Amino acid sequence: MIVTIDTAGFFARLPLFASLSAEELKEMTWTARPFELAAGETLCRQGEPAEEMFAIREGSVQLSIEIAGSGETPIATLQSGSILGETALVSLGQRTATARALEPTSGYALHRKAFEVLHAAYRPSAAKVLRELAGLISVRIASTNQPGPSVAPRGEPAPDLAPFRHPATDLDIENLRRLPVLADFHSDEIASLLAEFNKLLVPKGTVLFREGDPPGSSFITVRGAVELCSDRDGRREKLALQGPGSLFGEAGLFSNRDRSAKGWARENSILLEIDRPTFDRLFDSHSIVAFKFFDAAVRGLIDLMRRAVARQAWFETERRGLRS
Amino acid sequence: MCRVVSYLGTPLSLNTLLYESDSSLVRQAYDPSIMAVLNLAGFGVAAWRSAEENEEALLYKDPGLPMFDRNLMSLARTYDGSCIVAHVRGANYFEAGSADVGRSNLHPFRFSGSRLTLAHNGGLHRFAEMKYDLLPFIRPELASKIEGTTDSEWIYALVLSQIDGPDHDLAPEEIRDAVFGALRIIRDVRTRRGIDLASGVNLFVTDGRSLIATRFAYDFGCYEGRISESNRMFQSLWYTTGRDYGLHYGEWQMTGAVEDADSILIASEPLTRDVSKWIEVPEYTLLTVNRDGGRISIQATDVDV
Numbered sequence: 001m002i003v004t005i006d007t008a009g010f011f012a013r014l015p016l017f018a019s020l021s022a023e024e025l026k027e028m029t030w031t032a033r034p035f036e037l038a039a040g041e042t043l044c045r046q047g048e049p050a051e052e053m054f055a056i057r058e059g060s061v062q063l064s065i066e067i068a069g070s071g072e073t074p075i076a077t078l079q080s081g082s083i084l085g086e087t088a089l090v091s092l093g094q095r096t097a098t099a100r101a102l103e104p105t106s107g108y109a110l111h112r113k114a115f116e117v118l119h120a121a122y123r124p125s126a127a128k129v130l131r132e133l134a135g136l137i138s139v140r141i142a143s144t145n146q147p148g149p150s151v152a153p154r155g156e157p158a159p160d161l162a163p164f165r166h167p168a169t170d171l172d173i174e175n176l177r178r179l180p181v182l183a184d185f186h187s188d189e190i191a192s193l194l195a196e197f198n199k200l201l202v203p204k205g206t207v208l209f210r211e212g213d214p215p216g217s218s219f220i221t222v223r224g225a226v227e228l229c230s231d232r233d234g235r236r237e238k239l240a241l242q243g244p245g246s247l248f249g250e251a252g253l254f255s256n257r258d259r260s261a262k263g264w265a266r267e268n269s270i271l272l273e274i275d276r277p278t279f280d281r282l283f284d285s286h287s288i289v290a291f292k293f294f295d296a297a298v299r300g301l302i303d304l305m306r307r308a309v310a311r312q313a314w315f316e317t318e319r320r321g322l323r324s
Numbered sequence: 325m326c327r328v329v330s331y332l333g334t335p336l337s338l339n340t341l342l343y344e345s346d347s348s349l350v351r352q353a354y355d356p357s358i359m360a361v362l363n364l365a366g367f368g369v370a371a372w373r374s375a376e377e378n379e380e381a382l383l384y385k386d387p388g389l390p391m392f393d394r395n396l397m398s399l400a401r402t403y404d405g406s407c408i409v410a411h412v413r414g415a416n417y418f419e420a421g422s423a424d425v426g427r428s429n430l431h432p433f434r435f436s437g438s439r440l441t442l443a444h445n446g447g448l449h450r451f452a453e454m455k456y457d458l459l460p461f462i463r464p465e466l467a468s469k470i471e472g473t474t475d476s477e478w479i480y481a482l483v484l485s486q487i488d489g490p491d492h493d494l495a496p497e498e499i500r501d502a503v504f505g506a507l508r509i510i511r512d513v514r515t516r517r518g519i520d521l522a523s524g525v526n527l528f529v530t531d532g533r534s535l536i537a538t539r540f541a542y543d544f545g546c547y548e549g550r551i552s553e554s555n556r557m558f559q560s561l562w563y564t565t566g567r568d569y570g571l572h573y574g575e576w577q578m579t580g581a582v583e584d585a586d587s588i589l590i591a592s593e594p595l596t597r598d599v600s601k602w603i604e605v606p607e608y609t610l611l612t613v614n615r616d617g618g619r620i621s622i623q624a625t626d627v628d629v
Contacts, residue, residue, distance in 0.1 A: 046600050047598050047599065047600045066600050066601070094599075172550065174550065175549075175550040175551060178550055178551050178552070179551065179556075180556075221545065223545055223546055223547065223551075224543075224544075224545040224546055225544045225545040225607075227607075227608075236626070238606040238607070238608070238609075238626075241544075241558065241606075241607045241608075243544060243545045243556055243558060244545045244547070244551050244555060244556050245551075245556055266544070266608065267543055267544055267545055267546060268520070268543075268546070269545070310603075310604055311604075311606070313603045314603050314604070314605075314606065317565075317582055317603060317622070318624075320582045320583060321582075321583065322565060322582045322583070322585060322620070322621070322622060323621075323622040323623070323624055324621070324622070324623050324624070
């Protein structure tokens with residue numbers, strides 16, 4: 001389709017694209033496909049391959065998820081100006097919810113291939129969307145992990161990791177390249193990152209951060225595993241296990257929110273630590289290394305969000321009394 | 325490696341689990357969905373028609389390929405089980421003991437005189453070095469029944485050894501505690517031997533009336549040299565609950581609400597094309613499943629040994 005000024009104006013008002021210039025907006029959205037739905041029609045269905053993101057221009061849709069043995073449960077209503085399925089731009093996965101029009105609804109679908117072309121060329125427009133996406137997903141993860149009110153700041157200092165900190169430059173670069181999060185980096189790019197990162201050698205049981213801590217470092221698991229968990233009614237709920245190759249702890253840095261989960265070493269672990277000044281320096285630079293790093297971060301966040309959503313089904317069975 | 329399917333509930337056709345579902349267990353032998361490893365080192369199944377105390381379980385094992393096993397196909401079409409544990413074996417050709425393909429190494433394991441049955445998905449690293457350290461913890465009359473070369477059969481003997489008189493009617497909690505006891509012993513032996521590399525221990529243990537399943541690994545994420553795909557993946561475990569597992573509205577699925585669940589499927593990976601009705605069990609978790617008064621109840625316990 002040809003993007004009219006009116007259409008471009010619509011996309012420009014969406015937070016995901018708000019930082020794009022007019023030219024960047026044009027290259028990002030020129031393939032957008034308009035859609036129209038009658039009330040009750042399905043926009044996308046849970047479990048289908050997710051290949052497009054949707055932006056609602058007029059009308060509204062209801063999101064619902066089907067949980068094993070619990071039927072379909074409405075989880076949100078999205079109004080005009082909302083987007084859904086935006087992770088499809090970066091990562092091919094399955095729809096995690098079904099979206100149905102509540103009234104006559106229209107909008108645009110943007111196919112992942114349109115983004116892929118810009119992404120493969122390291123275009124600044126793709127970098128800007130990645131950063132916005134990271135912030136958006138980070139907020140969603142926090143609200144999925146903590147569906148109630150935000151955890152109050154603890155008012156205590158975050159755990160002191162200084163005793164576990166070492167230079168990272170002695171790590172085997174070829175081994176690091178086998179980790180999914182660093183697979184797209186060249187050896188010299190990893191060497192440049194290692195000069196800025198720390199290596200943490202943490203024994204099993206070490207707490208890296210707690211719920212309510214201010215956002216601090218983010219981490220990459222090189223060896224071992226870190227459990228992200230949340231305290232619900234005095235019980236520890238496992239949210240995700242971050243094994244070798246996982247990047248975690250960055251959600252708070254993108255969203256500038258306090259930690260929504262506790263992270264602790266489930267095994268004796270070797271981690272790469274990206275402290276806040278290093279993270280911010282990368283964020284502000286426009287290098288290809290920074291582009292790759294934030295691309296990896298967004299993919300990590302998407303994976304974490306999908307796991308957080310899937311884990312809700314586990315919690316739901318407990319709430320409904322099947323599991324104790 | 326290895327894939328396991330277990331079922332507890334109203335009688336269900338063996339054919340449905342083994343051959344008919346989208347990603348049936350036999351299909352997982354050559355085309356698993358979650359991992360890219362073949363499981364062609366044999367097949368085994370244990371099944372009970374009812375929870376009656378004196379019922380003898382069906383136990384069928386064959387080191388051949390189940391997709392070409394006409395005896396199994398015929399049996400599966402005529403057998404309905406209220407409790408089923410079936411296993412396709414993937415052998416590691418580079419590890420001593422594991423590479424031996426034969427009937428004595430096939431799961432599920434069940435010693436004569438015992439109702440308890442065990443299937444295993446995973447492997448204990450450097451098992452050959454540590455297995456004789458486990459011997460003092462296995463009752464002599466059980467040790468003498470070990471026929472094969474797998475770590476799994478030793479784990480089975482270890483679990484049985486934690487129970488006083490394995491012939492008696494076991495409460496689910498007794499089986500659970502026996503599994504925990506065995507896992508702790510293995511941990512202690514690994515620590516003494518300085519073994520700290522990732523070793524998956526997804527167990528499926530049943531006496532035909534209740535079911536224990538673990539999603540657990542020792543030292544997950546710890547590897548030698550450079551990391552490989554298998555080091556990064558925690559052995560998976562999924563379950564789905566409801567009623568009347570079968571083909572409904574063109575999809576293989578359970579029906580009904582959680583509150584009315586009378587059946588449960590626990591498996592290494594979902595058996596159906598649509599995975600939205602399956603729940604992934606968190607890592608380091610043990611499930612104790614009971615079927616009391618026709619209703620399924622599940623208790624989840626963190627495994628920190």
